Amino acid sequence: MMLPLDIIMFAALIAFILLGFPVAFSIAGVATLFAFLGWATGTMDITLLGALGQRVFGVLTNDVLIAIPLFVLMGVVLEKSRIAEELLETMGRLFGRLRGGLGVSVVLVGTLLAASTGIVGATVIAMGMIALPTMLRNGYDPKLAAGTVCTAGTLGQIIPPSTLLIILSDVMSNAYQQAQFEQGKFSIETISVGEIFAGALLPGLTLVVLYILYILGRAWLVPTDAPAASQLEERPSAREVAGAILPPIILIVAVLGAILGGIATPTEAASVGAVGTMLLAGQRLGAPRWLVLSGAVALLLLAIAAGAAPVRLQRSDVTILGWLQGGAYTLLALAGLAALVVTLLRIHASGLLVPAMKSTMTVTSMIFATIIAASIFSLVFIGLGGEERIEELLSAMPGGPTGALIFCMLLIFVLGFFLDFVEITVIVLPLVAPLLILMGHDPVWLSILIAINLQTSFLTPPFGFSLFYLRGAAPPEITTGHIYAGVAPFILLQIVGVAIIWFLPAIPTYLPSVLFP
Structure with a gap:
């Protein structure tokens, strides 16, 4: 018996991506091919593609997504103006003389950069070029050093502001509205970016605590893996520490404070952050x-x-x-x-403005091209009957709503080995999220669980983006094997983090309930 076209379509997409074809073209090309196959076999009504123009126009005029290029610009400018480098060096000197202190400083710097920029690539590359050689010179185990740098860089995906949370909030808001329509509600509620940002803040800090406890615990159990640094300059003065830490903290307060306080929309706050980053970089230069x-x-x-x-x-x-x-x-x-x-x-x-603009345009174009291509893919997938098939599959899962959620989380985790977070967010989540919300799962809690799961996709080989970033920036003595082995314990910590959020739902839901009653 031949497999249905919707299942073959999804398998073909993964195959084309694994073969190395550009992601956006693979998504759009596979969708177009199977749309005509469905039309030829009588499986799909081709007139459904008439809604495509409206979908693309909706993506390009989405007020929420406008914040993405501004946040990308913030991260690129901070990285190219060496503000991130100065922060790394200062924090390394501050904590380095403690056993495991260099690893802790990398995690703390990753946290500050995540909360001020949210760009994984810039953070991993900066720390791979600056912190990783320092850790190796001071006797750190190569696997622990590589894993720490990779994982600290991914905090930009779970600690707001981040492109993942912006895209996820848009998808989950649409899913929440769709679920309410199917329940027969006409006075619908929505989920704002601010709610998702507020919900992600405490879980993100929970992951930071897990990383630090692991590094300190390993340094205590195996002192040779993370010794106290002996080749650092003297401790920085209070003025040096303040000069390095205050700029990102000012950005964090300006951007997140404006969003969580209800003073500005995410797009307005992102523009404030971009202007602030330019002023900081100009003063630094x-x-x-x-x-x-x-x-x-x-x-x-x-x-x-x-x-x-x-x-x-x-x-x-x-x-x-x-x-x-x-x-x-x-x-x-x-x-x-x-x-x-x-x-x-x-x-x-200083020769930084044009490269920063080019990097911003490249990243933004990649994200929007993927989102637009995913709109085509999901439209064809629904036309081929994929939505009904997923609904039947989730409804038939043993364990009811809990079993369906476990299956979806495992599916997202496995897909993270092969697909990028953008593809999973805009292709898979619109299909499963409305059903999970209809089953009774809180949308904010569900969003944060999925966000941590998607963050893990940056660490899972063979296609984890953080692994690629570090491979390109790491010194020659760090092998691919070191990187893969180094991230394995942190992937387990991600699973522990998901379990904590699962059994303690107040962690992601407390701040949204207080700030957005």
Whole structure:
């Protein structure tokens, strides 16, 4: 008996990706091929593709996804302006003289970079080039060093802000709405990016604690694997520590504080973060400190004042006080603009602006091309009857809703060995998430469970992105075998993290319930 076309279609997609074809083209090409096969065999109504234009337009005009290129730009600029490098060096000197301290410093730096940029590639490459050689020189086990760098870099996917959480929030919000429609509800609720960010914060920090406990425990049990560093410079002064740590903390407070506090949308907060990153990079590259600080203060005052006391000069009843208020806002905007122009000129003169823009466009184009191609794929998959087949499969799972969720989590984990998080998020989740929500699973709790599972896909060989990033940046004495063996314990820690969130659902749901009642 021949397998149904929907199953063959999914298998063909994995096969084409494993053969090395570009992901977006593989997804769109397979979908187009099977759409015509379904039409030829009478399995699919080809007129269903008429909805394709509306789907693509919806992706390109999605307000949530606009934040992605801004967050990508933040990460690229921080990495290229050596702010991340300075942070790594300072934290290494601060904790390095403790047994396992270098490993702990790598995890803490990964946490700060994750919360300020959310870009895995930039973090792994930076730490692979700076922290990894230092760890090896001080006698760290190569497998532990490689695994620590790889895993700390992936924190950018679970600690907000991150591209994974932005895409996941959009997919889960649509799934939640679809589930409510199927329940017959017409007054529907949605899930915002802020709720997902709030839900991911404590679970992300839980993973950080697990990593640190593992490194310290291994250093205590096997001192030769993570000895105290003896080849570091003297401990940094309080001023050096503050100078390295304050910039990312300021970004974290500005971006996450604005989102979680309900002051700004994710896109608005991302633009604030991008401007802040440019100012920090410009100052790091030689722009006058007084100009950068005055510009940052002016923009901060403008944001607060305009939010608290907005003025509309186009109205006919504007008073003298209103004109004076508008003039003050204009002066603040000009001061901020002057600082930004000077820093941009400084970044451009340093030869960093154009490469940063190219990297941002490359990553953004890859993500959006994959999302658009996945829209085609899911449309054809539904047309071939795949949605009904998945519903039957999940409904027939032993153990009811719990059994269905375990099956989906195992499926996502296995797919993570072969597919990227974007492909899994935009292809698989729209098919299974509505059904899981209909079965009674809390959407925010479910989103965080899936997010940690997807984060693991960066570590699972053979196609874990973090493994590739580190392989390209690691010194010659680090082999592929060292990297694979090094991440294995951390993959187990990821599973432990999923179990903790599973049995303690208050961890991901507490902050959203407080901040978004």
